[in-house]
Amino acid sequence: xxxxLRRAAAASVVLCCACAGVAVGPDPGTGSSELFERVxxxxxxxxxxxxxxxxxxxxxxxxxxxxxxxxxxDWILATTISRMLAELKDVHVNLFVNGLVMGYSxxxxxxxxxxxxxxxxxxxxxxxVAPGRTLEYGHVASDVGYVRIPSFGxxxxxxxxxxxxxxxxxxxxxxxxxxxxxxxxxxxxxxxxARFADRERTFAYVRYRDGPRRDDFTPRSAVTVxxxxxxxxxxxxxVAVNRSVMSAAEHFVLAMDALPAVTLVGDTTAGALGSxxxxxxxxxxxxxxxxxxxxxxxxxxxxxxxxxxxxVALASNSELGRGKDAVLDSALAVALRALPARGPAAGALAxxxxxx
Amino acid sequence: xxxxxTHCRCxxxxxxxxxxxxxxxxxxxxxxxxxxxxxxxxWEVGVxxxxxxxxxxxxxxxxxxxxxxxxxxxYRREGPSGSLEVRAGATGGNxxxxxxxxGLPRQSALRGWVEAEYLxxxxxxxxxxxxxxxxxxxxxxxxxxxxxxxxxRSGARFAFLSAALAPAAGFEHRVGSGGVLSAxxxxxxxxxxxxxxxxVRLLARSGLPVRAVTLDGYRAVGLAARYAVxxxxxxxxxIGYRLRVERLDDAQPYRAATQSATxxxxxxx
Numbered sequence: 001x002x003x004x005l006r007r008a009a010a011a012s013v014v015l016c017c018a019c020a021g022v023a024v025g026p027d028p029g030t031g032s033s034e035l036f037e038r039v040x041x042x043x044x045x046x047x048x049x050x051x052x053x054x055x056x057x058x059x060x061x062x063x064x065x066x067x068x069x070x071x072x073x074d075w076i077l078a079t080t081i082s083r084m085l086a087e088l089k090d091v092h093v094n095l096f097v098n099g100l101v102m103g104y105s106x107x108x109x110x111x112x113x114x115x116x117x118x119x120x121x122x123x124x125x126x127x128x129v130a131p132g133r134t135l136e137y138g139h140v141a142s143d144v145g146y147v148r149i150p151s152f153g154x155x156x157x158x159x160x161x162x163x164x165x166x167x168x169x170x171x172x173x174x175x176x177x178x179x180x181x182x183x184x185x186x187x188x189x190x191x192x193x194a195r196f197a198d199r200e201r202t203f204a205y206v207r208y209r210d211g212p213r214r215d216d217f218t219p220r221s222a223v224t225v226x227x228x229x230x231x232x233x234x235x236x237x238x239v240a241v242n243r244s245v246m247s248a249a250e251h252f253v254l255a256m257d258a259l260p261a262v263t264l265v266g267d268t269t270a271g272a273l274g275s276x277x278x279x280x281x282x283x284x285x286x287x288x289x290x291x292x293x294x295x296x297x298x299x300x301x302x303x304x305x306x307x308x309x310x311x312v313a314l315a316s317n318s319e320l321g322r323g324k325d326a327v328l329d330s331a332l333a334v335a336l337r338a339l340p341a342r343g344p345a346a347g348a349l350a351x352x353x354x355x356x
Numbered sequence: 357x358x359x360x361x362t363h364c365r366c367x368x369x370x371x372x373x374x375x376x377x378x379x380x381x382x383x384x385x386x387x388x389x390x391x392x393x394x395x396x397x398x399w400e401v402g403v404x405x406x407x408x409x410x411x412x413x414x415x416x417x418x419x420x421x422x423x424x425x426x427x428x429x430x431y432r433r434e435g436p437s438g439s440l441e442v443r444a445g446a447t448g449g450n451x452x453x454x455x456x457x458x459g460l461p462r463q464s465a466l467r468g469w470v471e472a473e474y475l476x477x478x479x480x481x482x483x484x485x486x487x488x489x490x491x492x493x494x495x496x497x498x499x500x501x502x503x504x505x506x507x508x509r510s511g512a513r514f515a516f517l518s519a520a521l522a523p524a525a526g527f528e529h530r531v532g533s534g535g536v537l538s539a540x541x542x543x544x545x546x547x548x549x550x551x552x553x554x555x556v557r558l559l560a561r562s563g564l565p566v567r568a569v570t571l572d573g574y575r576a577v578g579l580a581a582r583y584a585v586x587x588x589x590x591x592x593x594x595i596g597y598r599l600r601v602e603r604l605d606d607a608q609p610y611r612a613a614t615q616s617a618t619x620x621x622x623x624x625x
Contacts, residue, residue: 024611026419027417028418045607143400154510208553213605221560278510
């Protein structure tokens, strides 16, 4: 009896081990139609901007599914899927194939003129790189600082803003240059904006897609910026923007725009504020798409529209070739106009007390 | 039409009826006499290894699996007429899939559970072998961070919670002077599941959407086998094997199978 029980127990364990994988089922196939349907269905259930972009997603399925089914190699399939995604005209919707980024590219963003060497050579001769190498800074005038943030991707950005503000002090005004900043992590953007906040302010509202219907969204929830950081500057700040500023960088622009001492100078931003999430396919490709809608504090959705500057200034490649940056000229002029009459702006640079 | 609707409704009902039929067949014997299964209370601590295989369709269409350490604690009250056992455990580790290369994509998974099982002896109260029937209540939470192999090396965290009430049946056989070989089976009959529609960022915005699910939409089966021997008058050592399979079929399908082997020590009266 005992031996029989042991044999039965051992057999049961072996059987169960084999069954565990069976219960979950095999991996899905990698046929062209299966991959296409996976991408189409995933966006259908989770993409947040169909209505905003004015796209009939069902009609795109009708247009591209047959082409995908006929794709006889990976490249044709990838091209077919990426063309379907590009119809959304959303820079946050991409297919990643073997390191290649496929999807919509905003031609206005690619053509936005900017030359950091002109800035460095003509306007900010004392340019230096922050300790964490996430930004560069210097003086664009004797008491006007300049900080260029090329990306909100690196995690040490807020610390570098602290270091730059401390190093530039005393300051009476500051230019923050975001041009060519294509985004990064929204939390990093808000953390950087917190260095300029005078008090907690709501600068945006977001709604997440939360159901299979294309109009299933969470209620609006407020996104705020509140003072934080070892160094803070609450004096006049000019933020230089253009069409290349997108995603988390636009999140930063919205946060800064909510502050009373901030002026936006340059061109309208890209209008791509959706927070993308990534997915993968059974053949190893990945793709991403936004799952939220972001609104301004006034309730306006700027997706596909962009954030308009307070002062319009357009740079041109010909002027940049001659060492002139019209956006930075305007930003400097606005900053100088906003300067307090004499001395540092009262309470402008607040340095947090070190911990005891 | 959602995936849940494609399943035959009679499947879940048949499982419930089968479970109830087993419970009815295992009716109380009412026999008295000797008590080979010692009454008492005990506290148990165990460690082991868990093999996790799951597919969270929101995170990926791929099956992710791997082995992970497991720890559990338990309390058991046992008497001649039945037993009550409360267990809590956790396991966590890295899971990979068939498309994982050089560590990506992968999932970092963490699971925890609390379960209470009450079984009454329905046959064999006086013999070496007894059959039990009762119910198991289980609360389980699973979360995993998915690391994608995209150029940005992006990641997102996903979660799945379930609370289920399951009819349970047990078999216990006394081996030698102090050993007990046991096997338990439970099949979920009532359940609620909680799951963010997408990744867990939604939890901060809309809370955790919790909903009751039908037997067609959610199925969970647990199977456990254990061999315990007495060590001295108050201690017991046991080796155990557990298999748990759960499957949610709706707009966000989720399937998981977890099997574990544990070595546990118990002290009690």
